[in-house]
Amino acid sequence: MPAPTEFLTYIDAKADIFIKRLADAVAIPSISGDAKHRNDVFAMADWLNAQLRQLGVDTQLVDLGRHKMDGEDLPLPPAILGRIGSDSSKKTVLIYGHFDVQPANKSDGWDTDPFTLVVDEKTGRLIGRGSSDDKGPILGWLNVLQYHHESKLPLPVNLVFCFEGMEESGSEGLDDLVRRESKKGGCFEGVDCVCISDNYWLNTRTPALTYGLRGLSYYKVTISGPARDLHSGVFGRTVHEPMTDLISLLSTLVSPQGDILIKGVDDMVPRADEEEKAIYAGLDYSIADVEESAGASIALSADKVSVLMGRMREPSLSIHGIEGAFSGAGAKTVIPAKVSGKFSIRLVPPQTPEAIDPLVIDHLEKAFAKLGSKNKLSVENLHGGKPWVADHRHWNFEAAKKATKAVYKQDPDLTREGGSIPVTLTFAESLGVNVLLLPMGRGDDGAHSTNEKLDRSNFIEGSKLLGTYLYELADIAKN
């Protein structure tokens, strides 16, 4: 059963209204990683909950308890669980998305206010934090619901929703909820497959289906010594300096070529054979794509296969920042008393945070001992998640392939994503069903970066894709 033509024309006709709704969503700065914005994440949950209810979805807000962030005790934003349809002759699809966003300040280098959606008429870009990650895709599902609600047409499948507000901060509390609701009598009982739209095409021209994600282990390494910040003229070359120790430690983690220098981490991963390399060689990708989306000619290699393997099937270590360091304007001559380096490792099978943690801690302790410093070292794992790989020959992927062909008139790339959505594996394991990642945005959307955007055509055609996928699933269920 193809998607009704009226559905496709409806999405086109309502495009401006849908973009206005995206602007309303972007205007709520639901930054989960910043305690000051916790109320905004709650406001975003209320906004989304109201939208779902208006469109006929039966929802509940689930309290996930409290957590500690940067020493502060905070309430966790609620998860939104919803259901529409309970026809036992139809497939039941679980849709996951997240309504929290990464931090964004104009001063980071944005050209416009990050929380005011700017519609660039010349380029067709919808610019704003969360436009692509992940408010645009969530609103894509709302667009599909709106057509069926207004046309008084039943959906071709039953839908179960699970939307969270902590994805960008380790999905705190969600794994337990998913496990609980997957049991007999839970909200997720009877789910046949899962669809997540929360990643990106590999390039700017070819739609993609994604069957793998890297896992993540995020660390905070703290060096402390002096009882207070010191004057470098008075104490320079007089005391062990925490910042000097920290920079030395961070420089032992990864080479400028991206090799992870922590013993055992890179070695855990089996090498790719020729058959696997051929998969990467066959993808529609070039060095120009990575350099275009990075905004500079800085690829680690001129070889496309090696660059793709670095992103999709090898671990990576990135250093993100230093808390406590002087970072303002001017030339403050301070010796900071306590500094914390933040870094994370993206994991691939068979790596897990549990297997990586001891290697990281041992490495940092040994490297610190070699410094002969009298300062103190502490290491924390802030959060983590395992990598995930799915069977892309499954009917769930088959339906998405057909839908892509119908909407975009081309076959999708089959990709593994370099990013992490830790709950993906929890869905796969708790429900025992196939999980599909069906990205809406392009490889140059700048998620987590400045000037994040979603192209208007990706929002509109992407909404058509999500709806068409549901019709293709229903078709498969009939045969």
Ligand SMILES: NCC(=O)N[C@@H](Cc1c[nH]cn1)C(=O)O
């Ligand atoms: N679109 C998925 C995504 O961006 N996931 C984040 C998850 C994360 C974990 N810690 C902070 N963010 C990612 O960085 O991959």
Ligand SMILES: [Zn+2]
């Ligand atoms: Zn996301």
Ligand SMILES: [Zn+2]
């Ligand atoms: Zn993200």
